[in-house]
Amino acid sequence: MTPRKxxxxxxxxxxxxxxxxxxxxxxxxxxxxRSVKKVPTLKGRTMLTLFYxxxxxxxxxxxxxxxxxxxxxxxxxxxxxxxxxxESVIDTIDTLxxxxxDYVVVRHKQxxxxxxxxxxxxxxxINAGDGWHAHPTQAxxxxxxxxxxxxxxxxRRILIVGDIQHSRVARSTSHICRRLGMQVAYLAPGSLMxxxxxxxxxxxxxxxxxxxxxxxVVYLLRVQxxxxxxxxxxxxxxxxxxxxxxxxxxRILDQRALPLMHPGPVNRGVEITDAGxxxxxxxINDQVENGIAVRMSVLYSLRPEPL
Amino acid sequence: xxxxxxxxxxxxxDEPSLRRADVLVEADRILGVESQIxxxxxxxxxxxxxxxxxxxxxxxxxxxREPGQEHKENIASCAAAAIRGGFTGFLxxxxxxxxxxxxxxxxxxxxxxxxxxxxxxxxxxxxxTKGRRGEELAGIAGMKKAGAVLLTDEDAPVANPQVLxxxxxxxxxxxxxxxxxxxxxxxxxxxxxxxxSVSYALGLQGMPALSEEIGIxxxxxxxxxxxxxxxxxxxxxxxxxxxxQRAKERGIHVTCEVTxxxxxxxxxxxxxxxxxxxxxxxxxxxxDNERLLEGLINGTFEALVTDHxxxxxxxxxxxxxxxPFGITGLETALCSLYDRLIHPGRLGWHHLVRCLSASPRxxxxxxxxxxxxxxxxxxxxxxxxxxTRFDAATMRSKAINTPFLDQTLRGAVERxxxxxxxxxxx
Numbered sequence: 001m002t003p004r005k006x007x008x009x010x011x012x013x014x015x016x017x018x019x020x021x022x023x024x025x026x027x028x029x030x031x032x033x034r035s036v037k038k039v040p041t042l043k044g045r046t047m048l049t050l051f052y053x054x055x056x057x058x059x060x061x062x063x064x065x066x067x068x069x070x071x072x073x074x075x076x077x078x079x080x081x082x083x084x085x086x087e088s089v090i091d092t093i094d095t096l097x098x099x100x101x102d103y104v105v106v107r108h109k110q111x112x113x114x115x116x117x118x119x120x121x122x123x124x125x126i127n128a129g130d131g132w133h134a135h136p137t138q139a140x141x142x143x144x145x146x147x148x149x150x151x152x153x154x155x156r157r158i159l160i161v162g163d164i165q166h167s168r169v170a171r172s173t174s175h176i177c178r179r180l181g182m183q184v185a186y187l188a189p190g191s192l193m194x195x196x197x198x199x200x201x202x203x204x205x206x207x208x209x210x211x212x213x214x215x216x217v218v219y220l221l222r223v224q225x226x227x228x229x230x231x232x233x234x235x236x237x238x239x240x241x242x243x244x245x246x247x248x249x250x251r252i253l254d255q256r257a258l259p260l261m262h263p264g265p266v267n268r269g270v271e272i273t274d275a276g277x278x279x280x281x282x283x284i285n286d287q288v289e290n291g292i293a294v295r296m297s298v299l300y301s302l303r304p305e306p307l
Numbered sequence: 308x309x310x311x312x313x314x315x316x317x318x319x320x321d322e323p324s325l326r327r328a329d330v331l332v333e334a335d336r337i338l339g340v341e342s343q344i345x346x347x348x349x350x351x352x353x354x355x356x357x358x359x360x361x362x363x364x365x366x367x368x369x370x371x372r373e374p375g376q377e378h379k380e381n382i383a384s385c386a387a388a389a390i391r392g393g394f395t396g397f398l399x400x401x402x403x404x405x406x407x408x409x410x411x412x413x414x415x416x417x418x419x420x421x422x423x424x425x426x427x428x429x430x431x432x433x434x435x436t437k438g439r440r441g442e443e444l445a446g447i448a449g450m451k452k453a454g455a456v457l458l459t460d461e462d463a464p465v466a467n468p469q470v471l472x473x474x475x476x477x478x479x480x481x482x483x484x485x486x487x488x489x490x491x492x493x494x495x496x497x498x499x500x501x502x503x504s505v506s507y508a509l510g511l512q513g514m515p516a517l518s519e520e521i522g523i524x525x526x527x528x529x530x531x532x533x534x535x536x537x538x539x540x541x542x543x544x545x546x547x548x549x550x551x552q553r554a555k556e557r558g559i560h561v562t563c564e565v566t567x568x569x570x571x572x573x574x575x576x577x578x579x580x581x582x583x584x585x586x587x588x589x590x591x592x593x594x595d596n597e598r599l600l601e602g603l604i605n606g607t608f609e610a611l612v613t614d615h616x617x618x619x620x621x622x623x624x625x626x627x628x629x630x631p632f633g634i635t636g637l638e639t640a641l642c643s644l645y646d647r648l649i650h651p652g653r654l655g656w657h658h659l660v661r662c663l664s665a666s667p668r669x670x671x672x673x674x675x676x677x678x679x680x681x682x683x684x685x686x687x688x689x690x691x692x693x694x695t696r697f698d699a700a701t702m703r704s705k706a707i708n709t710p711f712l713d714q715t716l717r718g719a720v721e722r723x724x725x726x727x728x729x730x731x732x733x
Contacts, residue, residue, distance in 0.1 A: 089626070090625070108626075110626045110627075111511050112627045116580065116624075116626050131511070131628070132510030132511070132512075133509055133510030133511075171508070171510060194506075194507045195502060195503070195507075195513075195515075196503045198504070198507075
C-alpha cells in the first residue's frame, strides 16, 4: 500500500486504507494508558491547523494527536490573518508552501476547499470538515468506536438522526459504516432530508418507523441552528418533540440497551435532553478519546510529497 | 480574383447527406455550386478533397465582457475566438459592467465590434430592465434605434411578474424578441450545481430542475398573455423543454436554444469539484442530455448556442461554490459537436447547419447563408479527418475555462470565408 498524500474524504480511501488506519489506532490508544503518552514517530515534522470556521474540539484533538507523535504544532490564526482581508485561499497556500509545513489540517465552511488546497500544495492536507461535504476523521473515529463495541460490524444497523442535509458528519459516517458492512438509515424532517441519497440508505420521517427497523445504535446529529437560513422547521421545541431524543425515546433506547453517539457539541433541549447526556450507554466520551488515537493514526498513514 | 474550392462536400440544412461539389467564389459572392466546374481563368484552386463546407456559424449567446470585464475577454478577442471556431457572427449578451441598457452603450459596443474582421456579423442584445435589476424598464426604444436586436436580462431573470408583463407589452411594439433564462431565483439561490445525487455527495447546495421548469412555464404564460415573441435561453431540463413543446403546439410564439455542453455533459462530470463544469444553468442528468438531443433533432430547439462565458484562470481556481459560473465555447463548439455527436452518428450535419447557422440568423431577422449560387460567400472549410488540440498557447480567447482544455478533438476548422474574404487560411 503506497501511503497517500491527503485525507480529503472517505470515498477516496480503499478498504485496505480504512482498515490500516483503524487497526493502527489501537496501539496509539493503548499509549494513552501509559504515564508517558508520547512516541517520536513524527519528530521534526510540522503540523499546521488552518481553521476558517471555529472549532475548539476538533482542533484540540488534532493538536493533541500531533503532540503525542512528537510533531511540532502551529496554528494559522485565521481571524487575525489576511484571509479576512479578502486574501484568496490559493494565496494563503503559497505562503504555507514557503514555510515548508508537512501537514495542514483544514476546516472551512465551503465544500471542496481541502480538495482545492490539496491540488495546489506538496503538503499533506487533512480535511477537518468542509461545508456539508466531508469530515473523514470524524467518520474514522466513529467507525473505530463502533468496532470497539462490535469487532465485526457487518449487518449491524445504525440510525442517523437530525439535519442530514447540512451534515458532513452524516455523509462521511454513513459512508464508512456502509463500507464496513453496516446498514444505514437516516431520520430527519422532510425539509432537512436531501432529495437524493444513496439508494442503500433507508429513509425515515418519524421515530416510530425507525424503531420498527430495529437499529443497533442511534447517532444523533447536532442541529446547526446557526447555519439554517431558511424555515426548515417551525421551532426548536417542535423539532425536539418530533425528531429529538426525548425522555420517552431515551427510555426505549435504554430498554433495548442501544448505544448512543453524537459528534458534539450538543444542543441540550433540541436533539437531546439532560437525561440523554447522562445516558449510561452513551459513547460520546469514547468518541472524543478515540478521536485522538484515530487522528494519530491518520497522521502516521500520510506522506507529504518530498521537497 | 476568383477562388475555386474543388471536390468539397457541401452541408446544408435541407439534406441529411453531404453533396459533393465545386464552389466558385468571386469577391463576396458564390458564383456557382456545381458537381464539377471546369477550369476557370485566373482562379486560385483550393483542393477540398475530404473537406466539408459548412455555412458559417452564428452564435446567439455570447458573453464578450466588454465593457467592464476586459480582463476576462473583449470584443476583439471574442471575435478572434469566434473566427477560429468557424463563427462569422454572434449575438452579445448585455451583462457587461455597466449593463448594455441604453442606446449609448449599444452604440459603443457595436462600434467596437465594427473594428473586428467580422464586424458586420456581430450584434448585441439589450437589457430588459435598467442595470438588469428587474425594477425599471431599460431604454428600449433608444437601444432599438442604436441597433439592439433582442432584449434579455440573461442570468438575472426578471423576478417580478408585473415588471416582466409591462416590459413585454412595451417591447412588443418594437418588434424585438424578449429572451428569458427560465429560473425562479429563490429556488436556486446560493446553489452551485444541479440538485441530485452528486450535489448530495459533494455537499453542495443544489439548484433543482424545478426552478427552471417553473421559470419557463411562467415566462411562457406571460408571453402568451402579452403576445410578445419569447426566446428561452439555454434550456437544461427535459421538462422545461417539454413545456416549450406544448406551448409551440398551442401556437404561442416561443423559440428556444440549447448549448453543446447540456447535450454532452451531466452533473457527474463535476467529479472532484471541477469548476470547468460549473455552468448556469447547471449540468443536469444523463437523461436530460438524451431528451435535449432529441429536442435538437426534432426541431424543438431553433438554436444551438455556446453561451461562451470567459473567466480568468484565477477566478476559476477557487472552491466550487465561490468560482464563477460559465465555460467558453466559441472555439470548441464545432469540433466538440463533431467529435461527440456527429462522428458517432447521433446528430446530422443538416441539424448542425440548421441550429448553429441558419435558424439563429433567421430568429434575429437576418438572412441565412446557405452555400448556393448567388449567395454570400460565408462558409467554413472543415476537415473531419484532422484533429485540433485546445490549449492555452493556441486558443484565441483570453480565457481557457473549457472542459476541453488540453484535449484533442476530431476535426479542424481549416478555412473561414466571410463575405468572400478568407479570415483563416490553411
